[in-house]
Amino acid sequence: MKSILLVEDQGIVRQGLKMMIEQDSSLKVVAEAGNGNEAIGKMESYAIDLIVMDIRMPEMNGIESTRIIKKKWPNVKILILTTFNDDEYALQALKEGANGFLLKTAEGEELIQSIHSCLSGGMTIHHEVAAKVVPKLLSHQKEPQTPHPLTPREVTITGLIGQGCTNKEIAEKLFLSVGTVKNHISQILQKLELRDRTQLAIYAVKNDIA
Template identity: 60%
Template sequence: MIRILLAEDQGMVRQGLKMMIETDEEMRVTGEASNGKEAVSLCESHHFDIVVLDIRMPVMDGLEAARIIHSRWPSRKILMLTTFNDDQYALEALKSGARGYMLKDAEPQELIRAIRSCLSGGITLQDHVAAKVMPKLIKHTKNEEIDPSITPRELDIIRRIGEGRSNKEISDELGLSVGTVKNHISLILDKLALRDRTQLAIYAIRHNIV
């Protein structure tokens, strides 16, 4: 079972999102919060596989909650769900440790796919959000050079992470085991002094690898 913490300040919206998510038999919303502070508190006392956060909430917003959760429990995936199709919010969400940014008007299957993508290590941005965010990420970075210590195989992996592929998808495409892909990613992160694959995806975009 995939255990999900859902943080949304409007009760009716939260219940609607819960119903959407739980149309997938493997997913259960096992924790609910009405603000970021409650979400952080629940993370202290319960285990969740993924945290779905609204951005604008009282007491503590989703961005601050994401930063705290990602810092304290880096293995827990974070998906931002919001009404705001705003490139700056999306950029801040990625910087805060989120692996996805979805709008609340997404279809149920889009939301479920986004959750699964985050859990498998992918990065999910809705197309019209990505169209705004990507130019911001690559602006003024066309002349940045790729670290010379990166091998061709590692470059293949970085490219696929930048394209949003999961570890399983990368392993299938390159003919490697999932464990080998994970080892490569750990080595790449160490070489580039990056925190996680979200930062690695941004690195790929900024260095024109994708």
């Protein structure tokens, strides 16, 4: 069972989200927080697999807390869940290490699917936001091409990560074991001096590898 931390400043919304998430028997909301500061405190006390995080909250917002949490607990997955259809919010959140960005207009089934996608190494961006974020990544924020130290196999894997593929999907496409894919990704992150898979996905898009 995967442990979920729910970070949302409105208690009624938290209750609804908890009920929705726990309809999936493999997911359990083990802790709740009303802002980013509380979320960091909960991370000190619980073993968390994934955080469902709002953006606009008192004391500390979701983007700032994502940055701090990802530095201290780089392996935890963070799914941003917000009412704000704002591409700048999405870009900031992804840059800070968020593994997904979903709007509260999404159906419950989509929330569950997004949680599982993040947990398995994928990256979910709500279609309404993706329509604005992806072109911005491709054009306005594109970085100049620079030589990179990746092997052809590593370039292929980086491209598939940029397309949102999970480790299992990459393994199936390349006829590799999931363990081999994980080893390749660790080497790629080390070579490119990137923190996590989300940063690698953004790197792939910016450098036309995806």
